Amino acid sequence: MDSQTQTQTFHFVNGSSPSSLSPDHILPQEKRPNLTHTPLLSSVPVIDMTEEPHASVVQKISKACEEFGFFQIINHGVPRELCDTVLALLAAFFELPPQEKAPFLATDETRHRQVKLVNYHVKTDGETRVCMWSECLAHPWHPLDDVVHLLPQNPLRYREVIAEYSKEIYVLMKRLLSLISQGLGLEQDCLETKLGETPTFRAQGNYYPPCPDPELTLGLNVHTDISALTIVRQSEGVTGLQVLQNGNWVPVEPIPDAFVINIGDQIQVLSNGRFRSVHHRAVTNKTRKRVSMATFYGPSKDTIIGPIRDLIDEQHPPLYREYHFSEFLEEFFKQEGTRRMVTEMFELKA
Numbered sequence: 001m002d003s004q005t006q007t008q009t010f011h012f013v014n015g016s017s018p019s020s021l022s023p024d025h026i027l028p029q030e031k032r033p034n035l036t037h038t039p040l041l042s043s044v045p046v047i048d049m050t051e052e053p054h055a056s057v058v059q060k061i062s063k064a065c066e067e068f069g070f071f072q073i074i075n076h077g078v079p080r081e082l083c084d085t086v087l088a089l090l091a092a093f094f095e096l097p098p099q100e101k102a103p104f105l106a107t108d109e110t111r112h113r114q115v116k117l118v119n120y121h122v123k124t125d126g127e128t129r130v131c132m133w134s135e136c137l138a139h140p141w142h143p144l145d146d147v148v149h150l151l152p153q154n155p156l157r158y159r160e161v162i163a164e165y166s167k168e169i170y171v172l173m174k175r176l177l178s179l180i181s182q183g184l185g186l187e188q189d190c191l192e193t194k195l196g197e198t199p200t201f202r203a204q205g206n207y208y209p210p211c212p213d214p215e216l217t218l219g220l221n222v223h224t225d226i227s228a229l230t231i232v233r234q235s236e237g238v239t240g241l242q243v244l245q246n247g248n249w250v251p252v253e254p255i256p257d258a259f260v261i262n263i264g265d266q267i268q269v270l271s272n273g274r275f276r277s278v279h280h281r282a283v284t285n286k287t288r289k290r291v292s293m294a295t296f297y298g299p300s301k302d303t304i305i306g307p308i309r310d311l312i313d314e315q316h317p318p319l320y321r322e323y324h325f326s327e328f329l330e331e332f333f334k335q336e337g338t339r340r341m342v343t344e345m346f347e348l349k350a
């Protein structure tokens with residue numbers, strides 16, 4: 001047994017042990033992952049960020065965003081040790097005794113807190129809540145100065161290491177936004193400008209303990225990311241993230257020292273549907289815990305989002321209407337627990 005295998009120390013924040021699957025984690029038949037039907041043949045493209053010429057990186061990213069909405073990057077310049085430390089510290093936080101995690105737990109009253117521990121759920125038949133097999137720690141990642149004192153103090157180095165990681169991710173995020181803009185045939189700074197001067201920077205650390213019966217539950221329910229762009233660092237050696245591709249769930253295999261990048265709903269709209277925000281989910285596995293750190297970049301509430309004018313012509317009429325991002329968020333919260341149809345609400349019907 002290696003150090004990844006056992007997770008005896010993990011307890012859900014409500015004190016329950018992950019060694020048995022309580023009824024409140026069991027999904028109704030039609031929402032279960034159906035793992036035996038997962039094809040292993042194809043996965044999302046892997047792009048070497050140092051490849052020459054530069055135009056070929058732009059072209060590969062653009063193709064991946066059109067076809068998959070997801071890709072992985074290697075040789076990205078972020079120190080590997082730093083990323084490993086982030087995941088190790090996240091794991092250490094979730095493996096603290098429940099009473100130490102409890103102050104971070106979001107309740108109905110505290111759900112607007114900047115820093116919060118969330119156990120997501122799905123609402124089945126209107127009211128019944130099924131809990132996901134995960135715990136998530138959500139907080140801003142940039143700028144950190146205003147919130148660093150609200151982040152966990154245990155493990156001891158969490159604040160300091162997140163601050164360092166945040167600097168690296170900031171540089172990478174801007175670089176990716178520029179490459180994606182170029183892939184759309186736009187000026188390098190176009191997407192960053194359209195996403196506004198005061199973007200929203202949210203991070204979510206996800207912890208999935210080993211699960212006694214992965215067929216009956218999910219780590220994270222099917223969703224698209226409502227922001228613009230996501231950078232995910234995932235544990236090595238454990239598969240869990242799956243992406244919907246032509247009606248099949250395709251695993252995003254962990255590649256050493258890679259980041260998973262995905263397009264969110266706002267770039268789908270800005271690109272007038274050319275780049276896709278794709279449904280994805282996290283499944284669990286029987287023997288190993290899995291940890292991931294997702295960092296999101298999105299607009300602020302008062303930013304106006306709509307298809308970029310340069311991408312619209314007679315052959316490409318606008319597919320979406322313009323909206324304030326606050327409207328998008330309102331719709332998102334209204335649809336909580338149901339099938340995600342937020343982007344559809346802003347579609348212009350021919």
Ligand SMILES: O=C(O)CCC(=O)C(=O)O
Pocket residue numbers: 204206220225232234240241280281282291292294
């Ligand atoms: O755990 C993962 O790899 C996926 C996380 C994710 O989709 C999210 O946090 O939005």
Ligand SMILES: [Fe+2]
Pocket residue numbers: 223224225280
């Ligand atoms: Fe996601």
